[in-house]
Amino acid sequence: MSEEDRHFSAELAVIGTGLAGFAASIFALKRNIKTAQVGNTGAVAYTTGYLDLLGSLAPDYLASIEDPWQGIEQLRDSHPRHPLCRIPKDDIFTAFEQFTSFLGKCGIAYTPPGEFNVSGLTPAGTLKPTLCVPATMQVGSAAFSQKEPCVIIDFKGLKGFSSRQVVANLKDRWPKLSSKRVEFPDMVSGEIYPEVMARSLEVPATREKLAKILASAAGDVKVIGLPAILGMHAPDLVREELEQLTGLQIFEIPTMPPSVPGIRLREMFEQLFPQKGVTLIPQQKVDRLVFIENGAQLSLNDSFGPISIHAKSVILATGRFLSGGLKAGVDGVSEPLLKLPVTQPDSRREWYREKYTDRRGHAVNSAGIEVDSSFRPLDNHGRPYSKNLFAAGVILAHQDWIRGRCGAGVAIATAYKAVEEVEKLLK
Amino acid sequence: MTQKQKRQTVETDVLIIGGGVTGAGIMRDLAFRGLQTLLIDRKDLCAGASGGNHGLLHSGSRYISSDLHSAIECREESTILKHVASQCIEETGGLFVAVEGDDPGFAENFAALCQPAGIACNPISIDDAKKLEPLLSDKLFKAYKVPDATVDPFRLALLNVAHARMINSSSFRPHTELLHFTLKDGKIESATCRDNQTNSILTIYANQYVNACGAWAMNIAQLAGCKDVNLLYSKGTLLVSHDRLTTHVVNRLRPPGDGDILVPGGTVSVLGTTSIRVDDLITVKPTVAEIDINVREGTAMIPALAKARYIRAFSGVRPLLQSAGGSDDREATRGFALLDHSTQNLSNFCTITGGKLTTYRLMAEKTSDLVAGRLNNSEPCQTHVTPLPDEESCKWTEPGASPKYWYKANDPEDMILCECEMVPQSAIDEIVKDAPGAEKEMTLKAIALRSRAGKGPCQGSFCGIRIASYLYDQGHYHDKTGLIHMRDFFNERFKGTRTVTWGLQAAQMELAEALHCGLLGLDNLENN
Ligand SMILES: Cc1cc2nc3c(=O)[nH]c(=O)nc-3n(C[C@H](O)[C@H](O)[C@H](O)COP(=O)(O)OP(=O)(O)OC[C@H]3O[C@@H](n4cnc5c(N)ncnc54)[C@H](O)[C@@H]3O)c2cc1C
Ligand SMILES: Cc1cc2nc3c(=O)[nH]c(=O)nc-3n(C[C@H](O)[C@H](O)[C@H](O)COP(=O)(O)OP(=O)(O)OC[C@H]3O[C@@H](n4cnc5c(N)ncnc54)[C@H](O)[C@@H]3O)c2cc1C
Numbered sequence: 005m006s007e008e009d010r011h012f013s014a015e016l017a018v019i020g021t022g023l024a025g026f027a028a029s030i031f032a033l034k035r036n037i038k039t040a041q042v043g044n045t046g047a048v049a050y051t052t053g054y055l056d057l058l059g060s061l062a063p064d065y066l067a068s069i070e071d072p073w074q075g076i077e078q079l080r081d082s083h084p085r086h087p088l089c090r091i092p093k094d095d096i097f098t099a100f101e102q103f104t105s106f107l108g109k110c111g112i113a114y115t116p117p118g119e120f121n122v123s124g125l126t127p128a129g130t131l132k133p134t135l136c137v138p139a140t141m142q143v144g145s146a147a148f149s150q151k152e153p154c155v156i157i158d159f160k161g162l163k164g165f166s167s168r169q170v171v172a173n174l175k176d177r178w179p180k181l182s183s184k185r186v187e188f189p190d191m192v193s194g195e196i197y198p199e200v201m202a203r204s205l206e207v208p209a210t211r212e213k214l215a216k217i218l219a220s221a222a223g224d225v226k227v228i229g230l231p232a233i234l235g236m237h238a239p240d241l242v243r244e245e246l247e248q249l250t251g252l253q254i255f256e257i258p259t260m261p262p263s264v265p266g267i268r269l270r271e272m273f274e275q276l277f278p279q280k281g282v283t284l285i286p287q288q289k290v291d292r293l294v295f296i297e298n299g300a301q302l303s304l305n306d307s308f309g310p311i312s313i314h315a316k317s318v319i320l321a322t323g324r325f326l327s328g329g330l331k332a333g334v335d336g337v338s339e340p341l342l343k344l345p346v347t348q349p350d351s352r353r354e355w356y357r358e359k360y361t362d363r364r365g366h367a368v369n370s371a372g373i374e375v376d377s378s379f380r381p382l383d384n385h386g387r388p389y390s391k392n393l394f395a396a397g398v399i400l401a402h403q404d405w406i407r408g409r410c411g412a413g414v415a416i417a418t419a420y421k422a423v424e425e426v427e428k429l430l431k
Numbered sequence: 432m433t434q435k436q437k438r439q440t441v442e443t444d445v446l447i448i449g450g451g452v453t454g455a456g457i458m459r460d461l462a463f464r465g466l467q468t469l470l471i472d473r474k475d476l477c478a479g480a481s482g483g484n485h486g487l488l489h490s491g492s493r494y495i496s497s498d499l500h501s502a503i504e505c506r507e508e509s510t511i512l513k514h515v516a517s518q519c520i521e522e523t524g525g526l527f528v529a530v531e532g533d534d535p536g537f538a539e540n541f542a543a544l545c546q547p548a549g550i551a552c553n554p555i556s557i558d559d560a561k562k563l564e565p566l567l568s569d570k571l572f573k574a575y576k577v578p579d580a581t582v583d584p585f586r587l588a589l590l591n592v593a594h595a596r597m598i599n600s601s602s603f604r605p606h607t608e609l610l611h612f613t614l615k616d617g618k619i620e621s622a623t624c625r626d627n628q629t630n631s632i633l634t635i636y637a638n639q640y641v642n643a644c645g646a647w648a649m650n651i652a653q654l655a656g657c658k659d660v661n662l663l664y665s666k667g668t669l670l671v672s673h674d675r676l677t678t679h680v681v682n683r684l685r686p687p688g689d690g691d692i693l694v695p696g697g698t699v700s701v702l703g704t705t706s707i708r709v710d711d712l713i714t715v716k717p718t719v720a721e722i723d724i725n726v727r728e729g730t731a732m733i734p735a736l737a738k739a740r741y742i743r744a745f746s747g748v749r750p751l752l753q754s755a756g757g758s759d760d761r762e763a764t765r766g767f768a769l770l771d772h773s774t775q776n777l778s779n780f781c782t783i784t785g786g787k788l789t790t791y792r793l794m795a796e797k798t799s800d801l802v803a804g805r806l807n808n809s810e811p812c813q814t815h816v817t818p819l820p821d822e823e824s825c826k827w828t829e830p831g832a833s834p835k836y837w838y839k840a841n842d843p844e845d846m847i848l849c850e851c852e853m854v855p856q857s858a859i860d861e862i863v864k865d866a867p868g869a870e871k872e873m874t875l876k877a878i879a880l881r882s883r884a885g886k887g888p889c890q891g892s893f894c895g896i897r898i899a900s901y902l903y904d905q906g907h908y909h910d911k912t913g914l915i916h917m918r919d920f921f922n923e924r925f926k927g928t929r930t931v932t933w934g935l936q937a938a939q940m941e942l943a944e945a946l947h948c949g950l951l952g953l954d955n956l957e958n959n
Binding site: 047050052060068126127128129130131132161163164165166168169172173175193194195258260261324325326328331332333334351352353355356358359360361362363366368369405406407409411 | 911
């Protein structure tokens with residue numbers, strides 16, 4: 005294998021291929037910033053496809069909130085340092101708009117951001133407040149609010165998704181909901197996997213066979229819900245065609261990970277970014293990041309050897325423990341790439357509350373790095389680490405995206421802000 | 432749930448209170464003698480020390496310096512159990528090792544101390560010790576081999592109960608808590624219990640009442656007005672590593688102290704223990720400080736423990752019989768006490784407490800002798816000679832066994848629900864149908880206790896969801912209570928993971944929380 009040394013240069017290097025990293029590249033494209041992006045597989049493959057802005061409020065995270073915009077106002081009083089409170093609401097709105105319309109143009113349609121949260125259905129039959137949903141899931145939220153007669157369908161061999169479970173938990177609020185089990189075409193015995201089902205639905209013949217099965221399972225009912233398996237690259241087309249073939253309204257419900265809607269996003273970005281001029285190096289980790297005169301040098305290695313990137317600016321969007329942006333050690337939480345200081349509880353004793361599902365959340369989940377008003381990470385002296393470095397996403401301190409139901413919100417809004425600051429720097 | 436409390440009455444020859452290994456052992460012993468029993472536990476089998484211990488089948492050598500009598504008892508009982516309950520035991524063998532800083536005098540003298548107890552204790556060279564266990568410290572200066580082994584207390588308790596059920600339809604009722612006794616004419620007339628799942632009240636009439644409540648024995652005795660059970664409590668904390676680090680049990684060759692035993696168990700190792708006096712039995716859970724002490728101390732024997740990945744920690748309470756006194760709880764007697772309460776003017780009540788997992792059979796025998804005698808039953812004990820038969824529904828607690836059964840059955844329709852431990856749907860079916868304590872709407876906690884589900888690196892975060900959805904699917908769960916069972920199961924597992932969540936486990940935890948709370952909303956069920 006050749007040991008050629010590959011070198012790229014860019015105006016912006018985005019580190020991380022989670023929602024924040026992808027959003028940053030999209031916003032940079034929009035501003036004609038020449039971008040290189042590197043990232044390992046991360047939480048995107050787990051994500052449901054729902055884009056949450058803010059679904060629940062600190063400090064007690066009591067009831068779900070209906071109006072996330074007003075929720076942000078309340079958050080400003082209780083948690084002024086929450087990343088969502090440091091960005092104008094108009095900018096957050098624009099960020100969601102740009103992000104979802106970009107996805108739509110690339111073949112995965114989303115509902116645009118609205119004034120209120122919608123109820124996303126979950127595989128447990130619970131409801132999740134979220135802002136934007138993939139078009140494939142939209143009918144479900146609407147059918148729920150209209151209480152339309154509906155059949156949830158599951159598949160023999162697909163574990164972790166039981167239509168009886170969905171119905172059992174929604175029945176009190178959705179009396180005309182029922183369940184049905186069917187066999188997936190050509191996969192009638194043994195275990196079957198969402199990803200494989202989704203890819204097989206890219207084939208017209210499979211769609212035709214499935215349409216027959218769905219039509220007969222629906223009986224007189226006109227709306228059906230399925231686990232999220234409607235194709236990998238053109239889910240909207242798959243759904244439309246199934247609707248035409250069956251005469252039914254069809255929607256998806258997210259499954260447990262690995263989740264097809266998350267994989268869809270990842271594969272779409274991996275396919276389209278290079279075409280649009282982003283230098284994307286997926287499935288790789290940046291080993292070293294050093295700042296030099298007027299920029300930074302990133303080093304990494306893939307199976308063909310070393311790669312280096314010179315960039316005038318960097319956005320760090322490396323996520324938390326799951327993605328490796330933060331490391332939890334016996335002695336504390338650290339940021340491995342630059343050794344940035346991490347705001348965190350004084351000792352490991354305070355990381356977790358006694359009760360797992362405590363609504364107030366666990367202290368360690370609000371640990372993270374500090375940034376200045378331009379979203380530049382701070383060093384040990386409270387000064388920007390470098391004028392060329394910015395940060396975005398859930399690596400930031402003072403937010404608990406899990407309890408706040410604000411994962412995509414933090415990622416997309418802060419990426420928008422960081423790219424805006426990058427543009428200012430480059431000018 | 433209905434507010435109305437249904438009253439129910441049950442009669443039995445003997446009521447055994449406390450479903451640890453001791454209670455389960457008594458149940459089987461009495462069944463052999465033709466006596467019908469009802470075993471109850473406020474939670475479930477092995478909810479106390481029997482589910483919170485090290486799983487070491489003591490050869491006796493551990494107690495050789497502090498308690499010769501207990502050492503001999505352990506040697507005798509471990510030998511019997513290796514014959515009659517071999518399916519619950521792995522004959523790993525044990526090592527005692529001294530490292531730099533340990534008392535050389537104690538180390539030299541060890542074999543001589545073991546001899547009067549009849550324990551086979553043989554010195555081996557440092558080289559040989561390191562060949563047996565490559566992860567041992569380079570600072571080793573003395574090593575012995577002893578016949579230690581490991582035992583699965585869950586399987587042991589389950590099999591005892593299953594066998595008693597088979598012999599004479601003796602039965603076990605989980606989540607049945609003793610609230611009070613009704614006394615009459617120097618006897619207990621009845622026991623009033625609450626079903627903690629339905630909140631209904633149950634009155635049990637028995638001829639004899641056995642208190643096998645371990646650390647809770649003093650509370651139970653007091654409910655019968657007995658003042659002769661005086662216990663202090665010592666809490667021990669242990670942690671479970673992701674991998675099995677040694678093939679043998681490894682003991683530190685010094686008088687018992689913190690973090691000085693590493694016990695393998697199937698695919699993992701268990702490091703422990705600490706010993707801390709506690710005042711009550713309510714807040715028994717691992718603390719970060721105890722974890723750190725165990726790891727620090729354990730590292731002296733096995734340096735790899737410093738960098739090991741831990742998946743869970745747990746605590747148990749040792750009841751200390753107060754008469755034993757002494758300043759160090761570890762030096763207090765590890766013997767057991769059987770009290771017939773005749774001095775308390777009761778002729779049909781007894782208490783068995785203290786002791787060890789290793790001596791549970793002997794404790795059961797002595798208790799059964801007393802109870803049977805009081806009922807004029809002179810059938811002899813059989814538990815030391817009759818092997819414990821296997822039972823289909825109890826086989827799922829054995830580490831590494833599920834994959835074996837699953838491959839053998841080779842049924843592609845039988846899907847794996849717990850991927851870490853390879854627990855298939857058929858295991859869940861069997862447990863829900865047949866396992867001791869099985870019932871219609873079984874909690875995930877109860878199912879996990881009867882299988883390996885949730886014991887692997889993901890600690891149930893995935894299989895909890897899959898098993899719940901399977902149970903919905905099969906019609907066992909039919910409303911929101913299924914979600915509550917799921918939430919309770921995750922909360923329970925968290926008690927074990929919260930102190931050992933760092934490194935890879937922190938990533939695991941983040942994923943789990945994202946799923947359970949972020950997606951499914953289990954932190955907000957009340958408002959969903
Ligand atoms: C199970 C699950 C369900 C979710 N469901 C939802 C949902 O319904 N709605 C919602 O809004 N959000 C959801 N999320 C959250 C969402 O997917 C993102 O996790 C969140 O928005 C944070 O995005 P991020 O980009 O900041 O971090 P991440 O998504 O964690 O991405 C960080 C990226 O950085 C990369 N990285 C780390 N270190 C390096 C390095 N040294 N070099 C290069 N790359 C590196 C990682 O590989 C990863 O690609 C869910 C998450 C999970 C895990
Ligand atoms: C940290 C630690 C490590 C140990 N390591 C070992 C070892 O390696 N080897 C060994 O041989 N021994 C060991 N032991 C000792 C061993 O675990 C115990 O001796 C043994 O498990 C005691 O069993 P038991 O049935 O007597 O009591 P328990 O197992 O404690 O059972 C008592 C039961 O009573 C129930 N109960 C309490 N109150 C009520 C009520 N009101 N109504 C109904 N039920 C009630 C409880 O729920 C509980 O299940 C260890 C102990 C500890 C604490």
